[in-house]
Amino acid sequence: MPPGRILLVEDEDKLRRVIQIQLESAGFEVDGASSAEQALPLATLADLVITDLRLPGMSGVELIQQFQARGISAAVIVITAHGSVEAAVEAMKLGAADFLQKPFSLDHLTAIVQKVMAVQVLRDENRRMREELDQRYQFDNIIGRSGAMREIFHTVERVAPTRATVLLAGQSGVGKDMIARAIHQHSPRKNHPFIKINCTALPENLMESELFGYEKGAFTGANASKPGKFEQADQGTVFLDEIGDVPGNIQVKLLRILQERQFERLGSNLTRSVDVRVVAATNVDLRAALEQGRFREDLYYRLNVVPINIPPLRDRTEDIPFLARHFVQKLSRELGSLAKEISPAAIDRLLTHSWPGNVRELENTIERSLVLAPAEVLQPSDLRIEAPRAAASVPSAQAPLLPEGETLEHWEQMMIREALRRANGNKSQAARMLGLTRNALRYRLSQMGLESGSEEADTAPGLS
Ligand SMILES: Nc1ncnc2c1ncn2[C@@H]1O[C@H](COP(=O)(O)OP(=O)(O)OP(=O)(O)O)[C@@H](O)[C@H]1O
Ligand SMILES: [Mg+2]
Missing domain, CATH: 3.40.50.300 (P-loop containing nucleotide triphosphate hydrolases)
Known part of the structure; x- marks a missing residue:
């Protein structure tokens, strides 16, 4: 086990020196601090913080709260005076790993430190591996x-x-x-x-x-x-x-x-x-x-x-769970939304949609869903996935007829392309989906510059 770095917060100079010598002889690097205020800037370097609970100025419990506020991930062992178990319990509730009651033997101290440090090293290792794994599925953002x-x-x-x-x-x-x-x-x-x-x-x-x-x-x-x-x-x-x-x-x-x-x-x-x-x-x-x-x-x-x-999202569905969690994390922070996580069932629901608008549509869907979700975890029922466009009905009098910047011509072309895609390029099948005769579809395709001209070909060029 690699020895770690310990920050020791103890206002009694003599006790601090004794503990420091003991831990150093056990192979640890030790920084000393005589108050919580002095300890705070040193804490980011430490794998483990040992702190007395009763300190001049900021108390040991407040120090642990400060660690949480600042995202400091060091493990904490607290030292309590005889008869003040309540404070130790409070510290443990805040996430302290263990406590030592005064007076304690130096051997007992060393044993506890070694145990907590071993767990901490494993936890760090775990986090590092997880981060590395994330990195492999990520390039910049x-x-x-x-x-x-x-x-x-x-x-x-x-x-x-x-x-x-x-x-x-x-x-x-x-x-x-x-x-x-x-x-x-x-x-x-x-x-x-x-x-x-x-x-x-x-x-x-x-x-x-x-x-x-x-x-x-x-x-x-x-x-x-x-x-x-x-x-x-x-x-x-x-x-x-x-x-x-x-x-x-x-x-x-x-x-x-x-x-x-x-x-x-x-x-x-x-x-x-x-x-x-x-x-x-x-x-x-x-x-x-x-x-x-x-x-x-x-x-x-x-x-x-x-x-x-770059393939459309529907052709790389493995990316959907990762993208969804990434957007939930990023957008919940930006929006300050109540919802901050997404449930596995909600991810399953996302996997069934075809995402004609690709990653942008997924991102917008997550954003809308986060804003409106009533609880901390997004559930399938919270997902605001847009109904498939084919099922569009006439919008109400106030609603815009077409999305901003959209034209009827482009809209129609999108429908035609989508129909051909679904029909794997088969024009007769695509025409049926669109409620057109094959000739009417051919006419539109020629206007779009997609008609091959050959009467034999039933497959549109340039569409895959
Ligand atoms: N792999 C990805 N990881 C994270 N975010 C992504 C990813 N792909 C796309 N996005 C997000 O989706 C949105 C659309 O992406 P982008 O603007 O790069 O698409 P585009 O292909 O340029 O689209 P357009 O053709 O409409 O310009 C952006 O908000 C982008 O941040
Ligand atoms: Mg672009």
């Missing part, structure tokens, strides 16, 4: 126990130190943003900017000046020169979100940045160089866009140097 996620962590670790371009693919809410940031954080660029550019949010004419900057007078309203996002990110990382939405003329310029790290500001002939690492993300299948000519093939290959595909 990204939780993942499934094989797919562990593989992703491994890839991130290997690729982060390089300048290789990474293409993240996955549905909305699977964690693309988090992974992009983790790549930056684990790279030598971490002390330089991480600049995220949402390629959907920008109208085409603004996008060029946003990305590459402009010179004074380049267009009406350009009253001063301005560097673009790529310049701002010099030596850092640019995260191009929703890369599939980048218009053709910008695709050409991105290709040049990726190939030569060069560009010009709008309204300037001066060629500038930047040192940036590019991470791109897409929640559509870029290969489908490629086939339809909406995305340049050369750019696709430049981006797809290291592809990372």
